[in-house]
Amino acid sequence: xxxxxxxxxxxxxxxxxxxxxxxxxxxxxxxxxxxxxxxxxxxxxxxxxxxxxxxxxxxxxxxxxxxxxxxxxxxxxxxxxxxxxxxxxxxxxxxxxxxxxxxxxxxxxxxxxxxxxxxxxxxxxxxxxxxxxxxxxxxxxxxxxxxxxxxxxxxxxxxxxxxxxxxxxxxxxxxxxxxxxxxxxxxxxxxxxxxxxxxxxxxxxxxxxxxxxxxxxxxxxxxxxxxxxxxxxxxxxxxxxxxxxxxxxxxxxxxxxxxxxxxxxxxxxxxxxxxxxxxxxxxxxxxxxxx
Amino acid sequence: xxxxxxxxxxxxxxxxxxxxxxxxxxxxxxxxxxxxxxxxxxxxxxxxxxxxxxxxxxxxxxxxxxxxxxxxxxxxxxxxxxxxxxxxxxxxxxxxxxxxxxxxxxxxxxxxxxxxxxxxxxxxxxxxxxxxxxxxxx
Numbered sequence: 001x002x003x004x005x006x007x008x009x010x011x012x013x014x015x016x017x018x019x020x021x022x023x024x025x026x027x028x029x030x031x032x033x034x035x036x037x038x039x040x041x042x043x044x045x046x047x048x049x050x051x052x053x054x055x056x057x058x059x060x061x062x063x064x065x066x067x068x069x070x071x072x073x074x075x076x077x078x079x080x081x082x083x084x085x086x087x088x089x090x091x092x093x094x095x096x097x098x099x100x101x102x103x104x105x106x107x108x109x110x111x112x113x114x115x116x117x118x119x120x121x122x123x124x125x126x127x128x129x130x131x132x133x134x135x136x137x138x139x140x141x142x143x144x145x146x147x148x149x150x151x152x153x154x155x156x157x158x159x160x161x162x163x164x165x166x167x168x169x170x171x172x173x174x175x176x177x178x179x180x181x182x183x184x185x186x187x188x189x190x191x192x193x194x195x196x197x198x199x200x201x202x203x204x205x206x207x208x209x210x211x212x213x214x215x216x217x218x219x220x221x222x223x224x225x226x227x228x229x230x231x232x233x234x235x236x237x238x239x240x241x242x243x244x245x246x247x248x249x250x251x252x253x254x255x256x257x258x259x260x261x262x263x264x265x266x267x268x269x270x271x272x273x274x275x276x277x278x279x280x281x282x283x284x285x286x287x288x289x290x291x
Numbered sequence: 292x293x294x295x296x297x298x299x300x301x302x303x304x305x306x307x308x309x310x311x312x313x314x315x316x317x318x319x320x321x322x323x324x325x326x327x328x329x330x331x332x333x334x335x336x337x338x339x340x341x342x343x344x345x346x347x348x349x350x351x352x353x354x355x356x357x358x359x360x361x362x363x364x365x366x367x368x369x370x371x372x373x374x375x376x377x378x379x380x381x382x383x384x385x386x387x388x389x390x391x392x393x394x395x396x397x398x399x400x401x402x403x404x405x406x407x408x409x410x411x412x413x414x415x416x417x418x419x420x421x422x423x424x425x426x427x428x429x
Binding site for chain 2: 005006009063069071074075076077078079083085086099104109119121125130131132133135136138140141142143145146148149150152153156157163165168173176177182187190193194195196197198199200201202203205208210213214215216217218219220221222223233235238240241243245247
């Protein structure tokens with residue numbers, strides 16, 4: 001019997017694939033390859049003869065064309081890693097069949113409640129089967145849902161001869177959550193003209209627009225002075241930095257606008273200099289946006 | 292405490308908007324530093340990523356077909372924008388124009404994350420319809 005998208009999803013989320021921004025390794029964590037290897041063996045078993053994982057941890061496979069037409073090669077891509085923000089170890093997916101509406105209290109940590117007021121999209125899910133965590137880990141639907149969907153669709157495209165299609169490439173990447181997802185992708189080997197990532201949220205959405213972003217670094221040089229002689233002469237660089245940050249207008253900071261206006265967000269890095277107290281403070285004002 | 296650095300991220304949907312915000316930050320720094328005659332500042336700008344729409348608009352069929360596939364899979368398509376970078380945006384600028392389609396999950400990166408079986412099945416149908424559409428329109 002063929003696996004459903006749900007079967008696959010439940011299997012994949014139970015494999016810990018958290019990525020690590022502090023690791024210089026490729027991929028950042030070895031455990032991501034556990035899922036990548038499983039994908040290769042599943043894809044081979046389905047009949048994708050060329051499925052393979054390369055030395056950087058990327059999985060490539062092809063659904064061969066079944067038409068004579070000259071169709072542009074398209075690719076479907078998703079990432080195997082989960083975010084470093086929350087534990088992905090020991091995920092115990094919970095299935096709520098035929099969801100009747102209302103808030104959902106998670107069984108492993110009753111303090112965690114998925115509230116309809118905070119997740120209004122739940123109102124569109126009445127009668128559906130929901131999958132949640134037990135409250136102690138993240139779920140990893142980002143992006144193992146995408147992985148499960150692509151593998152399931154690829155199997156349909158391979159086996160159902162009634163659906164004509166060109167060559168379709170499958171790509172599963174590591175380390176998307178730490179911004180290194182495509183660093184080592186081999187586009188030549190992939191050989192696709194256009195691609196779709198399956199990594200969005202609400203059903204029905206298609207996204208073709210992102211922010212443009214620049215990094216800005218302001219270096220301030222003040223005037224250092226022994227405290228005994230400092231009166232009227234010392235100019236504390238950190239105090240100056242604080243004044244600059246305080247003057248950034250609040251109405252262009254990320255919390256004010258959902259879209260489509262831009263914003264500035266500061267991330268602080270102070271360096272205290274002198275008398276041997278030299279340290280970095282990497283606290284960030286806005287750790288992550290969107291959250 | 293002679294030196295300090297502030298690292299910032301500036302984001303906007305347009306490059307003109309980025310430059311506007313960068314100029315604003317520079318004005319603010321200049322105004323503050325004016326009160327400290329012995330001090331100075333420098334601003335360095337480093338490009339992080341660019342709106343992938345610039346690339347995708349050159350191949351409008353990518354999004355058109357996705358919209359049609361979503362409709363054929365039984366949903367009302369919703370065009371959206373992503374606040375932040377995405378692999379699709381990097382791939383687009385590396386020469387592989389890439390749009391992002393829903394996977395169905397919600398409350399990403401948190402223990403409250405959830406998804407429904409039905410929405411995953413809709414994503415599967417969308418992929419199948421999309422493959423069919425590219426062939427149909429070729």
